[in-house]
Amino acid sequence: MASVAEYYAGKSVLITGATGFMGKVLVEKLLRSCPEVKALYILVRPKAGQSMQQRVSDMMKCKLFDRVREDNPDFHQKIIAISSELTQPGLAISPEDVETLTGCINIVFHCAATIRFDEPLKHALQLNVIATQQLLSLAQQMNHLEAFIHISTAYANCNRKHIDEVIYPPPVEPKKLIESLEWMDDGIVRDITPRLIGDRPNTYTYTKALAECVVQQEQHKINIGIIRPSIVGASWQEPFPGWIDNFNGPSGVFIAAGKGILRTMRASNDAVADLIPVDVVINLTLTAGWYTAVHRPKTALVYNCTTGGINPFHWGEIEHHVMSSFKRNPLEQAFRRPNANITSNYLINQYWILVSHKFPAFIYDLFLRLSGQKPQMMRIFNRLHKAIGLLEYFSSQDWDWNSENMNMLLSQQQPLVPPVSKTKHLRL
DSSP: OOOHHHHTTTOEEEEESTTSHHHHHHHHHHHHHOTTOOEEEEEEOOBTTBOHHHHHHHHHTSGGGHHHHHHOTTGGGGEEEEEOOTTSGGGGOOHHHHHHHHHHOOEEEEOOOOOOTTOOHHHHHIIIIIHHHHHHHHHHTOTTOOEEEEEOOTTTTTTSSEEOSSOOOOSSOHHHHHHHHHTSOHHHHHHHHHHHHTTSSSHHHHHHHHHHHHHHTTTTTSOEEEEEEOEEESOSSSSSTTOOOOOOTHHHHHHHHHTTOOOEEEOOTTSBOOEEEHHHHHHHHHHHHHHHHHHOOSSOEEEEEOSTTTSOOBHHHHHHHHHHHHHHSOOTTOSSOOOOEEESOHHHHHHHIIIIIIHHHHHHHHHHHHTTOOOOHHHHHHHHHHHHHHHHHHHSOOOEEOOHHHHHHHHHOTTSSOOOOHHHHTOO
């Protein structure tokens, strides 16, 4: 049987979300560890005044690709950009490109999604559910498709305390919800969103649960695998330690603490911080693609890609290690000396927000105004409070994820990754 790396030799791969955080790492890993891969087709849309070609060119200049660039300076020739827009019918892929994709693609990795927790429901539904439906429809037309891997989230079913590697019944039939929301204006949808999402904290987790249901409905037509990563953070080893390209989620919180901006955060010291390095997730994703194509499971296999069950790390420990690290290695141009604390008490947290956040920000902005400069600290703190408010649900409680399928994949990874034990592989 071919190894994971050998399997991808000569294969044509379609990747959505390739310009995003996980997508870029997936592209880099395929090019570096599977150098005989035939071609990587990536769906890209113009964004922020940049054309599709500019976005792809900027992506390939990223430091992330330095190791690939050293081994193969012409690696860009294997990357083929396809113009697409996930919010449009048929993903706005031209008939010519559809013909190309249906005639050559062997594996699909669906990484694209909106990860904004507070995304309006209609938009989150369009990007996370309807776009997935349309991609599955395209995949069914692919003559040589061997596997379809969908990237979900470990928190799709966060309304449950114990989460198995199964697809749970959806909170509502996706098709009925889509049809119902079509005729509603945005104001009505906004008003009914809290009742629709129920005991889930946001539209992101809600629509990702619906997307899993959509994927499950096609499991008897194509070979499907579902990856559920928890909170994805900076790389552990590959292509080099500590790579990250955004300040979303905990990464931004850590930097804010290191800059001396963040002084208090509401979280449970004893709650497990289920953070997982992006390279661990991508290695498992590629292994899932190989396993799905080679073993062709009768039903879609789900992989809870989490760390808490193997090597639990608590938010209280994170506070200690983050603060110790920044005190030993202070950041440049810090607002003040790092000294952040975690508390589970709402009133205590609000007190320290007032004393350690809002009051210093007001004084600093007053100084800027008096010196003829534009005030900025209150705006920065407001953005920070919004970010940690969205994270609070996940930092204040525990979940128990079954990870039998993930453990099975870990045992199958060599020689895609250096041989290490399960515990070491998921140590943060």
